[in-house]
Amino acid sequence: MQALRTIYTIWLREFLVFWREKSRIVGMFAQPLMYLLIVGNGIAAGMSLKGGGIDYLKFMYPGIIGMSMLFTAIFSAMSIIWDREFGFLKEVLVAPVPRWSVAVGKMCGGATISVFQAIILIALAPFIGIHLTFFVVIQIVLFSALLSLGICGLGVMIAAKMTSMQGFQMVMNFLVMPLYFLSGAMFPVTSSPSVLRVLMLVDPVTYGVDGIRGAIFSATTTSLNGVPVNLGEVARHAGLVRWSLGQNLAILSVVTLAFMAMGAYRFSRAK
DSSP: OHHHHHHHHHHHHHHHHHHHOHHHHHHHHHHHHHIIIIIIHHHHTTOOOSSTTOOHHHHHHHHHHHHHHHHHHHHHTHHHHHHHHTSTHHHHTTSSSOHHHHHHHHHHHHHHHHHHHHHHHHHTGGGGTOOOOHHHHHHHHHHHHHHHHHHHHHHHHHHTTOOOHHHHHHHHHHHHHHHHHTTTSSSOSTTSOHHHHHHHHTOHHHHHHHHHHHHHHHTOEEEETTEEEEHHHHHHHHTSSOSOHHHHHHHHHHHHHHHHHHHHHHHHHOO
């Protein structure tokens, strides 16, 4: 019960700090819009896919959700370094509470903020021709939450041993971009060169993006030669969706638990 109270307290503190910073709230609304309207439309203007009825913006839309989760979650861990040196963690770390619960609370707080961004992007789906059912929205939120928790765990695992903000930023910049570009967010796994395909298969973000894409396409229909067909079936036939929802969920859950456990362990051992 003490660990659960600690997790809840740290989570609530992270949420309240975010809620009181109006600039972060404005940025949360502006960033997804920038990704979707500028990045998505800009790339879609010069790209095409070998999949009937699927334009590039629809293909990239789940990738934009994944990008938003990745950037927000990974940099949420950055606050650990600041709070440990100058903030409230100096007091928390000497309190008679399990250290691992503090790390889990930080992960849950960062993941909550990331999921809010996913919900904003979900609300924008009709503007690009994607209509989602309630069940599909739940699936997207589930995948977004798992992906955010896993990436927050990875960020905490790295930040636990870091002593400077500059060093953490360098490591994250080196790590975040490969995680995103190798996730299948911008190009399909099946059409990638064999070397890149292997790297994409070990990228945990791949399974989050593929799961979100599969859920979104399963609820969308398109016209192929005048005949209405399910977009999910077209995407699977074209290789744009690689695995089933169950496979993506299982793999992402295992990776998320592993990253959270390693992050909590390293944080509890940090001096």
